Amino acid sequence: MNLGVLFSGGKDSTLALFKAQQTDTVVCLISLLSSNEESYMFHTPNIDITRLQAEAVGLPLIQETTEGVKEKELIDLERAIEKAKSVYNIEGVVTGAVESVYQAERIQKICHGLQVWCFNPLWLKSQEALLREIVEDGFHAIISGIFAYPLSEEWLGRSLDEPVINTLIQLQKTHGISPSGEGGEIETTVLDAPFFKKRIAVTDSEIVCDKYSGVYIIQKADLVKK
Numbered sequence: 001m002n003l004g005v006l007f008s009g010g011k012d013s014t015l016a017l018f019k020a021q022q023t024d025t026v027v028c029l030i031s032l033l034s035s036n037e038e039s040y041m042f043h044t045p046n047i048d049i050t051r052l053q054a055e056a057v058g059l060p061l062i063q064e065t066t067e068g069v070k071e072k073e074l075i076d077l078e079r080a081i082e083k084a085k086s087v088y089n090i091e092g093v094v095t096g097a098v099e100s101v102y103q104a105e106r107i108q109k110i111c112h113g114l115q116v117w118c119f120n121p122l123w124l125k126s127q128e129a130l131l132r133e134i135v136e137d138g139f140h141a142i143i144s145g146i147f148a149y150p151l152s153e154e155w156l157g158r159s160l161d162e163p164v165i166n167t168l169i170q171l172q173k174t175h176g177i178s179p180s181g182e183g184g185e186i187e188t189t190v191l192d193a194p195f196f197k198k199r200i201a202v203t204d205s206e207i208v209c210d211k212y213s214g215v216y217i218i219q220k221a222d223l224v225k226k
Contacts, residue, residue, distance in 0.1 A: 003119065004028045004062070004081065004090040006107070009050045011134050011141045011160065012096030012122060012180070014190040017057070018137070019121040020094045021195060027088045029054050029061045030080050034073065045144040045215045046189045049200070056196040056223055060088070078110045085114060092117035098125060099182045127180040131165045138194045144216045145187030146209075150175060153209040156216040160188060189218065198223040 005017045007029040020026050031050040054061035062084050066076035084090045093111050097104045097120045104120060111118040122130060134141060141160040146152070150171070158164055168179035168186075177185050192199035204220035 001025065001091045001117070002027045002089055003092045003094050004030050004084040004088065005094040006077075006096070007031050007050055007053075007061075008047060008096070009053050009189055010096070010144075011139065011188040011190060012098060012130075014053075014096075014139065014141075014193055015130070015134055015137075016094050016096040016121050018193060018195060020119065024092070026059060026094070027090060028084050029057070029059050030084050030093070031061060031063045032073070032077055032080060033063060033065045035065070035067050045187045046218045049189060049218055049221060052200055052221055052223060053190065053196075056192075056198045056200060058197055062087070074106055074110065077107070078114070081110060081114055081116070085116060090116060092119050094119045094121065096122055098122045098127070098130065098180065099178075127178060127182060128165070128169055131160065131168070131180050132162075135161060135165065138192075139190060140192035140199070141188045141190045142216065143186055144189040144218075145214070146185070147187075147213050148175075148177060148183070148185040149212045151177075151185060151212055153207060153214055155186075156207050156209060156214055157205065187215075189216075192226070196226070199226050200224075 001024045003024050003026050007013045064080040066073045108118045143155050143158050146155050171177040172179050200221050201224045202221045206217045
């Protein structure tokens with residue numbers, strides 16, 4: 001089956017892409033660039049890096065813009081999926097949804113209307129298991145957004161590794177943090193994965209942070225040999 005992947009460049013959509021490639025044929029990536037940093041539907045930190053990630057994977061990218069207005073942004077998503085169906089003949093759409101019923105229901109409704117299958121390979125997966133799978137499979141993801149106490153500036157830009165995962169699991173127990181960010185606590189950006197033909201090297205970055213809310217912004221990056 002020919003699939004398009006809703007791709008934000010974060011850990012969940014990248015892992016979903018990896019899983020979809022093992023069972024079907026992924027023919028394109030689909031990204032929405034939202035001008036609203038508080039979009040209900042779409043990941044925003046470093047979303048422009050998806051072009052570089054798509055090149056690293058070797059897949060074409062359909063990239064649409066949206067103002068990120070609640071519910072109205074779904075029209076833009078539908079337009080992007082419809083374009084993928086028209087240009088690349090996709091028969092299904094893959095998402096990285098884990099626990100967000102809000103996102104999953106709306107994407108499924110759009111797919112149903114366009115008569116394409118909706119595939120959620122990470123749905124209801126244990127957050128700890130998901131994080132550990134990402135590390136064990138050799139993904140290099142960095143934390144590119146923090147939005148909850150007690151996460152502070154020193155978290156930004158850190159690689160998602162075993163020590164970081166262990167700390168997030170502990171923060172789940174002490175502060176109610178969703179360790180993989182299902183409550184919007186963290187965002188990530190993937191710089192390398194097992195199926196990347198090249199890895200992304202960040203050459204310039206900026207951190208913008210106010211107490212327990214901040215982003216790691218990739219200003220410049222290049223593809224380099226692995």
